[in-house]
Amino acid sequence: MKNLLLLLLALGLVPVALAQTRPAREVIEEGTNLFDAGKYDEAVARYQEVLAAEPGNVVALSELALTYNALDRHAEAADICKKLVKADPRVGPSVYVTYGNSLDGLKKPAEAVRVYEQGLKYFPNSYMLHFNAGVTQARAGQVPAGITSFQQAVARNPNHASSHVNLGLMQLGSEHRIPGLLALSRFLVLEPRSPRAVQRLPMLDKAMNLGVSRTGKNAISINISSAALAGANGKEGGPDNFGPAEMLLSISSAALLDSSLNKGVPPPTNAIERFVQQFSSLCKGLGELADNQKGFTWNYYVPYFVELEKKGFGPAFAYLAHSSQTDAPEVQQWLAAHPNEVAVFQEWSKNYEWPKDLK
Template identity: 45%
Template structure:
């Protein structure tokens, strides 16, 4: 069950599943399903299975009972049974919910059948092209089979369809960290904005720190060495219309990070410096006119962060994404003292219209 709980994070559990079919079911069947869902929510999976089986004895074709049984089997690592139920659901129900494809593909993934899982997710996407969770699951499976370019494209579609899916931003950051630093930074920051206090945020901060400090090394008491990476050179020497070419901004960010060791910045906190570097990065990208540059990050992340900077929220964002950093009470203290600023930032972000 490697990805099961993660992949079902946005699954609509009960209420939204084929409401018409459930409405027609006998009261006893509906009561049994309701009991099963309650037991499932309590983690009592074996007892939930018994309720769903009782319901199916009374109504063998009840869609909701079959779906809930399949999902519960998944948590019990009974993946072969999940596959059999999902096959039947798709055969018998032309209008089967997108979540059937989600748990079907997940079960195949857990059975070490990634190619079959990819096929099921793609079938689901063809039928439900606006379902972000299907793109996310597809991307996870593609990444597990080292199809990184395809996985990146799937994760880009996942965040387009659901801009608040933190896991998709997180994995997109990891997929692009080695090949394209600036998009990876934006994906990392967005993940941390959505999950500033989670356990995963600590790992997210480590990724962001490495990205922000990439190419800068202190080699002596008063000496700093800048390394221009091959990817940076490739982008700077490449065609300007190359998708997601951030060579110029990448170099600027390296130079800005080198200033962390400058005497004039020695008394500034890490959060203040982060805000300054993000501001400098956004300013540079704004001057390059994002609308003139092709690529996912130029059209998706860059306008968001430029608009956020113009609204004056970058300092607040810098503090917010440091919330989980251990041993740095300065950020936590600032957040405790400025709840209205954090609320205003999050409300602004909620209202922001992301490109589809």
């Protein structure tokens, strides 16, 4: 009987479905392992093996579309996802993510955003849909929309480092210094030692000292952009207005350049000590200004950093955020001498209850 079956298979006289001798789940898992190993063509072969026997296998189709994107076969990926979504709009958020990514790969950002928005109608709490929409909007130069998408992403997943860093970069790029500074700081709490941290940490340090410079032996200049003084919508008094906080941060930075302006506080001996004092001053100032403020940053980031300061975690945060500076001995020495302080801070941060109010 076995020999007869092999003969019929060779002649193509046995239905393909009978040729599938292994469970589909097992073959798909093999395909995903190959995908994770970067062996995309081999992964495609496994998914096609399943689909030859089960043409409607949603998991195999979804994984095949994802792999086609990795191979820059975006049109084929989009076609698969389009059919999956048409057959069942609730097929799953990952299919909408793959669909949008494929359209983005085809240089169709407007269509990609529409797909993400369509997916959010069915899966409003999918942080990945919000995040991917933000990435597409950022590439298209849609700054306010991109910022909103990244805000929605971090609100749904406070531990998604990529959403925090992209939000921070967009806000800094639009001259909203303090919102961008806080988002970037949160990123560095989550990912303090990664290659991305090495790349982005200098932007945080630059933002802390932005617009403050010594212009003479006894002269310090402070320059604050009009965008930084306005709210998120560009209007003074609107949501996420950090004008007063901008002034406080700039003044505290200036004081650190001139000890005569900062009486009673020992001058910093290096850049990291300067950062610790600046950040502490910023958090205290935000706490004093927080009453009756509105906007996403005030509601979401500010309470976290104000509480961080009140609990005495300022130094632990600052040195952890700078831990990617392997060429800064003062940073590495402090971290080596205070492992418990860092661990306690990280445990508090891990268990912090982020607000649900997304306004």
